Amino acid sequence: MGTLSLYTAETKRFTKRRFTRFFVLGLVLVLGAISVGMFFTNQKSTPEVVAAAEKEAEASFQRDLAMSVEQNKICAIQPECTQWTPTREDYQAEWYMPSTFNFKKHFGAMATTLAALLAVLAFVLGASFVGAEWSSGGMMNLLLWRPQRIKVLSTKLAALLVVLTGITVVLSAVWTGIFAVIANLRGTLDGMTSGAWQSMLLMELRGLVLVLVFGAVGFGLASIGRHTAVAMGAAIAVVVLFQFGLGTVLAMAQVSYAEKYLIPTWVAAWMDKSYKITDWNAPCLNSATGCEPPTMTIEWPAAGGLFAVTVAAVIAAAMWTLRSRDIT
Structure with a gap:
């Protein structure tokens, strides 16, 4: 009963935060602008x-x-x-002909766009949820009332992930409905068989997993550093150093399949089920169509495994840090 009341309290705490509401509202406005733009930039093929x-x-x-x-x-x-x-x-x-929205061909990109925006939302909300409590002293007060540190942190994480799941499911359903209407009025729904709808649903489920991964990582990093800025700083460092910096170094060094070391490659492999990388620095291979550069394909199970290991490592580190360090 105590765990349930703690979970309920943490859920209310997260959903009633002004930062959470304003950030979600901002995302909804961005999605609305994208939808309106897609509606007016497409035309039905009459x-x-x-x-x-x-x-x-x-x-x-x-x-x-x-x-x-x-x-x-x-x-x-x-x-x-x-x-x-x-x-x-x-x-x-x-x-x-003017652009026309073919739901079967084009909605995959829209689903990936939604997942990417929601992943950013999840990371920021996850980091601020626990980071703000450390900064304000709320976590220390809570642990005086609930001295079971691991249970408190895991309950907070569970509340975060459940709310993120609800937000993602609702926005994904609305997003799909909006673009189905756009396709009906400004494009086509041709080819949307039961199998095609199932494929879209599975893609959106992978998007949900991506959102939860980013939310958990943001939560874990802020918990380790006991401040929201730690998670945000780590995110900026990854983008600047490991994306732009590492990408530039790998390109200059002419490393084979340099793209496989970059995060967007693994995100694309997860969302699209596979991602083909071309090694433009290697000697070309003879084929029936001529001389072509070698390629490698990253499949979605490999990307999922990488995400699982990352989340497990970050959350384990957060739990260990909370258990071993003083509450100050």
Whole structure:
């Protein structure tokens, strides 16, 4: 009963924080702006739109054809000049059509965008949730009332992850519905079979896992440093040193498959189920289509394993630090 009351108290504490509410509201506004932008920058492929695109493609072909005739006359009297005549197949109507939102083809990128934004939200909220209590002395007061340190920290983490799960599930459902409407009004839902919907759902579930990973890591880092700034500083260090700095060094050193050392590669592999890396520094390989650079593919289980090890290490360090250090 005591653990349940502590969990309830921590859940209320997290959800009632003004920082939590304002940050979530800010994210909702950003998502709203993205949705509105996607609605107005796409257009449904009506027969009138297709006919206009066909007309524009034909006009471009005729204009370039006339220009090529004049240029070929000049080229005929010049040495080492190659004549060129355009063909109608080079002017497809689809290239002249406005953008249209194909749900099956384009929603994956939108799901990844939502997961990335929610992951940032989770990291910041997770770090501030425990970091602010250390800074204000609230954690010390709580541990006087609840001296079971590991139980207190694990209950806080559980409350954080459950709330993040709720936020992610709700926003993912709304996000999917909004873009289904956009596709219906400004694009197409063609090809969305039961299997396609299942694939989208699994992608959003992987997005949920990504959000929980970032939330747990932010929580753990702030707990280890006993301050929100520690987690934020670690995040900045990772981005600046291990992303831009390491990426630059690896590129200069011409390291094979340098992308595999960068975090976005593993996030992309997790969200898209696989990510192919090309080693542009290695000698090309002979193939049926010619000389091609070697490639390697990172699969989603490998990315998931990396995330699991990272979370386990950070949370274990946070638990050990809380248990071994004085509460000051």
